Amino acid sequence: MAEDKKRIFSGMQPSGLITLGNYLGALNNWTKLQDDYDCLYCIVDMHAITVRQDPAKLRKQSRDLLTQYLAVGLDPEKNTIYYQSHVSQHAELGWILNCFTYMGELNRMTQFKDKCAKHADNINAGLYTYPSLMAADILLYQADLVPVGEDQRQHLELTRDIAQRFNGVYGDVFTVPEGYISKVGAKIMALQEPERKMSKSDENKNNTILLMDEPAVIMNKMKRAMTDSENEVRFAPEKPGISNLLGIYCAVTDTKMADAEREFANVGYGTFKTAVGEAVVAQLEPIQKRVHEIEADKAYLDAVIKNGAEKANYIATRTLSKVQKKVGFPPRIR
Ligand code: ATP
Ligand code: LTN
Numbered sequence: 001m002a003e004d005k006k007r008i009f010s011g012m013q014p015s016g017l018i019t020l021g022n023y024l025g026a027l028n029n030w031t032k033l034q035d036d037y038d039c040l041y042c043i044v045d046m047h048a049i050t051v052r053q054d055p056a057k058l059r060k061q062s063r064d065l066l067t068q069y070l071a072v073g074l075d076p077e078k079n080t081i082y083y084q085s086h087v088s089q090h091a092e093l094g095w096i097l098n099c100f101t102y103m104g105e106l107n108r109m110t111q112f113k114d115k116c117a118k119h120a121d122n123i124n125a126g127l128y129t130y131p132s133l134m135a136a137d138i139l140l141y142q143a144d145l146v147p148v149g150e151d152q153r154q155h156l157e158l159t160r161d162i163a164q165r166f167n168g169v170y171g172d173v174f175t176v177p178e179g180y181i182s183k184v185g186a187k188i189m190a191l192q193e194p195e196r197k198m199s200k201s202d203e204n205k206n207n208t209i210l211l212m213d214e215p216a217v218i219m220n221k222m223k224r225a226m227t228d229s230e231n232e233v234r235f236a237p238e239k240p241g242i243s244n245l246l247g248i249y250c251a252v253t254d255t256k257m258a259d260a261e262r263e264f265a266n267v268g269y270g271t272f273k274t275a276v277g278e279a280v281v282a283q284l285e286p287i288q289k290r291v292h293e294i295e296a297d298k299a300y301l302d303a304v305i306k307n308g309a310e311k312a313n314y315i316a317t318r319t320l321s322k323v324q325k326k327v328g329f330p331p332r333i334r
Helices: 020-033 055-071 089-098 103-107 110-118 125-140 150-170 215-223 240-253 257-263 269-295 298-327
Strands: 007-012 038-043 080-083 145-147 178-180
Touching: 007 020, 007 125, 020 038, 020 145, 020 240, 020 269, 038 055, 038 298, 055 080, 055 269, 055 298, 080 298, 089 125, 089 298, 103 125, 110 125, 110 150, 125 150, 125 298, 145 150, 150 178, 150 298, 215 269, 240 257, 240 269, 269 298
Parallel strands: 007 038, 007 145, 038 080, 145 178
Antiparallel strands: none
């Protein structure tokens, strides 16, 4: 791995089928970074079990997510792609960082509050300390940049605070990472409730477009997307539904907002929705085809899994050993 390139770390939970929001807010940007940075892209299965998962489904979703990472164009030769649970250093550093994270900080996390409301029957300690594990993910690899969607900004800020706190006590151990949040596609909203973000664990299936949705399904979900009582396609805070569809259109076609508004200035909502749907289908169809090709190649996938874990393990060990020494754990006798 080139030492002169800046390092990038990001991850996604295998908590369900991935959405257009995940693709536009995260995956699509990751592929653009792979030539210029030394990138690690993790499948954060340890984070996923902070809400109850069916074991067989979790295993399948993890493999599907890996396949989708590859299908969107992430190259396992250029990037380190691996499962979080295969690199136990995440858990070990996570524990240490728990001891450098205040309850007051964790209490303020909006993702925690949202998930508590959604999973009132299972408000477990893992859900609460999720951000310290996320900090460990990033800091283990001394990442300079972390490309994520807007919803992760708060977790990243906390990661920076934890890194600075630790460095303040022990010297420069961790690189303090910066967020990398692209403007386009950073927050795709739910189709029928455009005041909420599109989320893969949403129970209303008409709120989300899945990366693997068939064209007819995509067109149908688009048709049902919430709009408003005007008939004017423009980007405005009081028009969250139309603004969201415009945002999707701009992201998938790489168009500027003003140009998109001009393009749809004189058309009705029906025509506009069809155009957005067709643009999404055009973007996703080739990816879906690649998913089917890759998932048929078991040996290839297994090799990616094995190599990714080995590469990640190598870097993670270096940081963890240093941290263990700094905090005063006794050296191992070999
Ligand atoms: P869950 O519903 O299980 O909480 P999620 O759909 O919110 O999942 P994550 O796995 O938490 O997705 O996030 C993966 C990446 O996708 C993160 O970088 C996140 O910021 C980004 N992301 C998630 N939802 C959106 C969205 N609606 N718009 C843009 N980016 C998103
Ligand atoms: N918390 C993130 C997933 C995640 C992540 C990370 C993202 C876990 N660890 C490290 C970037 C870097 C989420 O819920 N989207």
